[in-house]
Amino acid sequence: MTATKGLEGIVAAKSSISSIIDGVLTYQGINIDELAEQATFEEVAYLLWHGKLPTQSELDGLIAQFGEYAAVPADVIAGLRLYPKGSNSMAALRTVVSSLALFDGEANDMSGESNYRKAVKLQAQLPTVVAAYARIRDGKEPIAPKKGVGIAHNFLYMLTGEEPAQVAIEAMDKALVLHADHELNASTFAARVTVATLSDIYSGVTSAIGALKGPLHGGANEAVMVMLDEIGSLENVEPFIQNKLNNKEKVMGFGHRVYKNGDPRAKHLMQMSRQLGELNGDMTLYEMSIKIEDLVTGQKGLKPNVDFYSASCYTMLGIPRDLFTPIFAISRVSGWTAHILEQYQDNRLIRPRADYVGPVDQHYVPIAKRG
Ligand SMILES: CC(C)(COP(=O)(O)OP(=O)(O)OC[C@H]1O[C@@H](n2cnc3c(N)ncnc32)[C@H](O)[C@@H]1OP(=O)(O)O)[C@@H](O)C(=O)NCCC(=O)NCCS
Numbered sequence: 001m002t003a004t005k006g007l008e009g010i011v012a013a014k015s016s017i018s019s020i021i022d023g024v025l026t027y028q029g030i031n032i033d034e035l036a037e038q039a040t041f042e043e044v045a046y047l048l049w050h051g052k053l054p055t056q057s058e059l060d061g062l063i064a065q066f067g068e069y070a071a072v073p074a075d076v077i078a079g080l081r082l083y084p085k086g087s088n089s090m091a092a093l094r095t096v097v098s099s100l101a102l103f104d105g106e107a108n109d110m111s112g113e114s115n116y117r118k119a120v121k122l123q124a125q126l127p128t129v130v131a132a133y134a135r136i137r138d139g140k141e142p143i144a145p146k147k148g149v150g151i152a153h154n155f156l157y158m159l160t161g162e163e164p165a166q167v168a169i170e171a172m173d174k175a176l177v178l179h180a181d182h183e184l185n186a187s188t189f190a191a192r193v194t195v196a197t198l199s200d201i202y203s204g205v206t207s208a209i210g211a212l213k214g215p216l217h218g219g220a221n222e223a224v225m226v227m228l229d230e231i232g233s234l235e236n237v238e239p240f241i242q243n244k245l246n247n248k249e250k251v252m253g254f255g256h257r258v259y260k261n262g263d264p265r266a267k268h269l270m271q272m273s274r275q276l277g278e279l280n281g282d283m284t285l286y287e288m289s290i291k292i293e294d295l296v297t298g299q300k301g302l303k304p305n306v307d308f309y310s311a312s313c314y315t316m317l318g319i320p321r322d323l324f325t326p327i328f329a330i331s332r333v334s335g336w337t338a339h340i341l342e343q344y345q346d347n348r349l350i351r352p353r354a355d356y357v358g359p360v361d362q363h364y365v366p367i368a369k370r371g
């Protein structure tokens with residue numbers, strides 16, 4: 001037995017949710033470019049769960065369900081108030097999602113109907129808990145969700161307490177569409193491994209959030225913004241990046257395990273970053289990002305991934321950087337739950353083997369005789 005480090009190139013599941021073929025990303029066979037330009041996030045969530053785009057009445061039904069489920073139990077919000085000041089926002093999200101299971105009487109009901117209902121509920125509730133966490137952390141009172149508006153709209157409203165501008169809603173909605181699913185990425189795989197033991201959907205999503213938190217996965221968008229803040233100005237880009245490249249340090253937001261010729265989602269976020277810069281009358285973050293891309297792609301051949309331009313977009317939307325990865329989760333929970341439902345449909349325990357490289361033929365030595 002020989003191990004494949006990082007399971008690179010290993011095909012570990014059959015799935016009909018999203019595909020990456022020859023560098024083209026599709027959700028249920030529809031090119032992400034078309035969805036980014038034309039679909040709303042609610043349509044995409046429906047598409048991932050049902051394998052088809054919704055009719056108007058199906059879409060209205062889903063939006064109504066989101067509205068019905070979006071409020072979270074008061075005790076869950078009370079729990080958020082107990083988290084220590086300065087808690088990591090993804091650790092907080094991981095904890096609160098796990099706690100949601102304790103307040104859901106059907107958390108362990110494994111019927112298909114109940115699991116679908118919980119998928120919709122998790123999608124409806126994640127924006128509420130992220131916004132509530134952010135407000136409590138800032139010493140403000142959480143704001144109850146609205147009914148009848150989309151997820152992007154509701155999230156921005158609950159975060160700021162103000163009616164978001166149409167342009168902000170559209171930008172957030174497009175970001176959610178672009179992050180919704182991505183084949184067997186690390187967090188989705190973690191979710192599938194967890195539920196393949198026939199554990200519940202909350203456990204699957206909690207595992208996924210833990211995996212998304214890492215800087216090699218979802219945590220990269222926040223790390224990009226830390227870097228942009230550290231660079232601080234257009235003039236500093238070149239010495240900063242050159243120094244990183246000379247020292248063989250990773251530049252966050254570049255490279256990808258699957259895409260070697262560029263991440264198809266990045267161009268949409270790059271355009272959005274430019275548009276938001278023009279709208280705000282400040283192109284600094286966009287121009288810094290373009291310069292970083294020129295240097296990293298020029299010297300290393302590495303292209304930006306989905307996280308690189310997300311960072312400047314979210315910042316220009318006025319979102320604090322520690323919420324970037326939780327926003328990724330608000331979107332990706334649609335994909336995680338679609339994969340969890342798919343896993344339940346045709347389940348087999350996921351249990352690979354290890355290439356053992358430790359000592360052999362050892363014997364137990366009584367403690368008194370150990371040197
Ligand atoms: C995404 C990522 C984890 C993919 O990793 P991977 O397929 O395991 O690739 P590796 O980390 O083994 O990288 C392969 C080579 O490219 C280099 N490389 C990869 N990403 C790099 C980056 N962002 N900056 C500089 N060099 C990078 C590695 O140093 C390595 O070089 P070497 O062969 O000389 O050692 C990796 O590209 C990365 O860490 N990127 C930064 C984090 C990030 O943006 N993550 C979000 C992904 S959507």
